[in-house]
Amino acid sequence: MRPEVRERVLQAYKRIAEVDRPEVWITLRDEDEVLAEAVTIDEALAAGAELPLAGVLVAVKDNIDVAGLPTTAACPEFAYTPAASAAAVERLTSRGALVLGKTNLDQFATGLVGTRSPYGAVRCVWDPTLIAGGSSSGSAAAVALGIVDIGIGTDTAGSGRVPAAFHGLVGIKSTLGIVPTSGVVPACADYDCVTVLAQDLDSATAAMKVMSGPAVTDPRSRSWPSEVRLAAAPQPRLAVPRAEDLASLSPAYRRAFADTVAGLADKGFTHVEVDIAALLDAATLLYDGAIVAQRYSAVGPFLDSAPAGADPTVAAIVGAAAEPSAHRYVDDLDALARAKTAARELLCDTDGLLLPTTTEHPTIAAVQSDPIGINRRLGTFTNFCNLLDMAAVAVPGAATADGAPFGVMFVVPAFEDQVAIDLAARLIGTSSPALIDDGIEVLAVGAHLRGFPVHRQLIDRGARFSGEVTTSADYRLVDLHTTPPKPGLVRRSGGGAPIAGELYRMSAAALGTFLAELPAPMGLGPVELSDGRWVTGFCCAHDAAERGTDITEYGGWRAYQGLPPSAATRTARNPSTVPMT
Template sequence: MNTHQTDSSASPAPTARVAAAYARIAEADRPEVWITLRDQAEVLAEASALEERISGGAELPLAGVLVAVKDNVDVAGLPTTAACPEFAYTPSETASSIARLVEAGAIVLGKTNLDQFATGLVGTRSPYGAVRNALHPELISGGSSSGSAVAVALGIADIGIGTDTAGSGRVPAAFNGLVGIKASLGIIPVHGVVPACADYDAVTVFAATLDLATRAAAIMAGPEPRDPRSRTWPADVRFAAAQSPRLAIPVPANLTPLSPAYREAFDKTVAAALEAGFKIDIVDIAPLLEAALLLYDGAIVAERYAAVGTFLDSRPAGADPTVTAIISAAEMPSGHAFADDLSALARTRSAALRLLESFDALLLPTTTEHPTLAAVQDDPIGINRRLGTYTNFCNLLDLAAVAIPGAATATGEPFGVMLVVPAFGDQVAIDLAARLQHASATPLLVETGVELAVFGAHLRDQPLHWQLEELGARFAGSIRTTDAYRLTAMDTTPPKPGLVRTAPGHGAPIVGELFRLSEAGLGRFLAALPAPMALTAIELGDGRTVVGFTATHDATATAADITEHGGWKAYLSAR
């Protein structure tokens, strides 16, 4: 990993961070990273104003975090070129995802280079120059979000904003040793983004750490009325991965596209997952790999022509010939061919859900190899096609993915893997990524839902805790009630305590645990709750009131009073 990479949690004051970034820009000498770089004095003035807000008590979760924005995403007052000079326009409005970062205290450094019109996975298809890899300059950086990824990997920016239709928010992460989050389609709005394939575009984030990438994605997420494809977390969203997670990995035949070095690195990554306690099974993902071909080889590519085809038909001087050939060829598919491809995707999407329903996630290599700039120049189409082998199908099949570094290759080059989950399983993928990276804490992307207090058989390590796991509930901490509660031991199977409210001062604080789960999950939980258990408002010692377990008075009237133990686990230990 590049020693210049930074985590904003330890960042200096915003003005010092900005000064360090511009010093790093001069030191790195990578002009191909930027299409538009803001003037240092202007950015320093913004950082100084930010410091005044912080001194005044403003709470800004991303205060002073520096952002590099892919130049197909609008920032008011800065040109948007999509890496084609003749296409350039200057927006008056900032894309909603970027505006949310700025509202949280982030500072935009400038607009970064990309594969023109976000068409490519190599980072070389730009009149502004090929973006070299941050760690090995003779190798490609990956595309299309090349500049954003390299700006982060070089330690210039803390966050890189990209887009991902076929893997552009994940392949550059793998090549530059970064984390890349491609959330479920629509969760981060694409308002203010130049479309590539409008139905399959996603705004993505790069960072050196999973924590920072997740915090940024959580701030960008949320419905946007100006984006007709925007979505929000569903009522049954899962908030956590299982305690004993199961991963699916491809059968050997699915891994033949990997270079020998990448195959060895993937095997090492799988071995590390086993050592970390993951359960792993082998599955055949051939239908998914076949669906991936539809993005460029099928009629779906017509969406790229719909986005910028008419503009490219005017033969602008700055158009990349490879990009032009791909998009111009997409003018011809017939309507019935497009409909046939949509039907094929629907069938494969259903098959993918069935394939993944027994697993927490699918673990895949992010890409197949790490080519040199010279190799891509010699074979721009063939290499690019191979690089998207494992990424192309994700958006087509409505899957989310988190890309993280895997085991390095034998020669020390970065290698990346992805945790792929069904739509809205994003938090599960982040949890699993954190475990694979042995993170001390797991960041939260999904922050909706309701809290549930439990005091007995649903506690962790107790016999009914599996019911919470099945609903994707997330442990939110230990709790203690006020002294207005008594605890009894009821004669049930399995044994359970009954928590009952009494007058303040006539009971004792009772220890329990708090979990966060979805609204639909809580409804399912309540519907299946057996008598004499019930849910009610529980008063906690810290002043909060949460939904929690209680029991009917008639069921606890004759039960043994165990209040003196202060909690169910303490009572069981005393027995």
């Protein structure tokens, strides 16, 4: 066994004993059993298996199935033992992740506080008098305590983002359906979402990347669309709420958010204030409207049997969800459709919406005194996301709330998940990991390079910069003498030189529109890179190349443009016999 994997497992169980937080776990696996799995993973690696998550330790919220472990949804009488893991969990473990156990939650994922459980209230890691936040409280605490690398939760109303904010974690709530929910006990089936919590953006994104993709077992699962954006703009523009939209914030949270917004320019953002009243109104439909009927559909009949372990607050919420009429439900769906349109219009000229994740950090005692009112406030900025089919990434803000963790989130339209990750990375000052592997690699060698006139065409299509590269030594570069200036790349086997360029990844639909708009004499075709890969790159018509000036000796368009104009008058070799790329 690789010593670091074995040591990580041993340290995790040592840490569990040290912190003495039994309320975090509902089912904790035997240490020897997990170590035995680590041996199997090590053997697979030795045999050449590709396991990108080998040795990553995971805590799974106990409304998500793990084969062989009870699923309770924090209600003992509801418990069952699944033969198969949820699709999301199976994808993690099949790539080498190790599940330590099942974590505590607000019963049936109904709550944002982490106190609605017969297994105990989950306490905040850094102050046990405060709530951990829910409903994914146990998973968040397991990560924040340094026991596991990844916490898997669910987020219907903010249940993954709120506990992330309270503990200074990263929480990724993907577009609905991107991660299948088969094997997840439903709360509101149309609005449930599997979420990831981690200490850093790289780890969270790596787990989300593995879990993403449609599954035949989940009729609501979705694929990335052909036009998916693969990057945020290099100088992103954010929407931020007006002061009156932030009335529910505690004074400390209000100051922390103001400080975060004040520092946006230093991070390379511009921003504009927008009216988010329509979004906040839509948020109320999750509990105050007929949409809540989905909660009764999920577990109402079971709770009607009055199980001894039912949480009174949860039972009351779910029981009341049986009352709305069908016509009220239809009316609310219409209201949501209108709110979705309003949200699209609101964000149409921005990269995303920056919001405080939640409003305050209450004590356990305060929540016990006012379980409904405080819970309602905590979801002020999170409740609308799934209702309006939006994605969000929660990260620590650029300021604290009087020294305590304070969280913000970037909210984006459906399928803009990568954009939200890029925005979050910029705010916290780290490189942005890639979530989406879909797309086509495109080589730019001229006017589409960064800093040149038509680079904007790549930005507008959400192309993702992959790095600086060079072609193989079989190419020549020709100045085409066009307006704006641009070169053509021509292939000459054994008679060329490496040409410098930049590699981008674009969605298939974006590449199609890009090709359709290319002016003569430009085109796209296969180009060989110095490492032997073939990618799509710019080419030009033979007659245009014949009229051009050979500039191969400069090694690239950027170097050539940096020379005095007189350097461009050299006579080119005639490339007419060169096959075009």
